């Protein structure tokens with residue numbers, strides 16, 4: 509969500525003749541977009557902001573702005589605490605930034621905007637924006653969350669759940685496809701509750717079916733889903749809709765029913781595992797990633813062992829795991845049974861090393877397979893390597909010419925790593941790749 513907000517900010521400021529620079533020493537405006545889901549992310553934002561104090565002293569004309577969840581959480585108070593901070597832009601304030609900047613430039617007034625406005629922004633029309641999307645783009649379909657899991661600050665900093673109109677979403681997807689986007693990721697805190705409580709609006713499965721009809725759109729992904737809303741009509745989409753990638757991110761958070769109840773997640777371990785069985789029955793090759801928290805208040809050794817055994821049973825393709833940290837305003841802050849930091853750390857390491865073994869095994873099973881890879885751009889490993897993703901969201905690096913960016917090509921997987929795969933473009937596997945041969949490039 510924050511990445512989407514950053515991209516939208518770049519679009520909006522592009523209209524005001526701002527351009528992105530790599531080096532903050534060249535910047536006229538430094539905008540720090542923040543996350544507050546975990547304490548560590550918040551501390552990092554404050555530490556960076558602290559370093560900017562000396563920069564602002566040297567260059568008083570520099571505008572320093574703080575956006576995102578930390579801005580929403582602390583609001584105007586930040587202006588009092590941090591005299592070198594000029595603008596505080598809450599989670600619903602991105603479209604206010606040009607007006608705030610203009611006011612600051614003319615009056616010097618430091619400002620905070622922390623209202624919940626549910627402004628989704630207009631669908632970009634592709635003519636006025638300086639920013640050009642890449643192969644993949646995010647599209648926000650809803651904001652906020654009504655679930656109030658006891659550890660989570662999101663409902664407090666992102667507000668209550670609100671769905672965007674499906675017509676507006678389709679217009680944005682069409683516009684992105686016209687500008688060369690091949691894959692869209694539908695975004696929201698809880699996408700599969702899309703449309704709930706909005707009379708006459710589609711539900712999430714209905715929205716997926718409409719998006720899948722957009723001409724020229726190659727792939728659809730979505731994130732994040734809540735297990736309680738993973739219902740049969742949505743599961744069937746994985747079988748029925750060709751552009752829908754066989755990958756779902758389905759946070760489980762704990763393998764212990766006692767802890768799931770304390771987290772107020774609204775499902776049991778058995779229910780969650782049952783969903784995976786049902787989904788894998790509908791779409792055999794679906795990949796599942798998840799989130800897990802260790803050291804939630806009251807988590808004993810037995811609860812933790814149940815989280816480990818859930819990993820063994822669920823066989824996730826990837827897992828994002830975190831140590832619990834108290835977040836202000838949340839109910840879990842007030843729960844007893846806080847787990848010691850060193851215990852949390854040890855549990856996290858144990859959990860992560862188990863998952864690494866599972867992920868590596870799953871990746872190794874890909875070796876020798878040919879996968880359709882949507883080429884995204886140069887690989888982070890450097891050289892002339894390109895990088896792309898399989899429909900199951902696995903990253904594959906391989907040698908290839910830059911002309912392949914934006915193409916979906918068959919790649920033979922030759923090697924597996926913990927977080928990525930290596931492969932070679934498999935020209936003979938797809939006659940349509942003749943064009944690549946004609947560009948006189950020779951893959952192995």
Ligand code: SF4
Pocket residue numbers: 653654655656657660661662663697698734
């Ligand atoms: S469903 Fe997700 S975003 Fe909503 S409260 Fe729970 S963890 Fe937070």
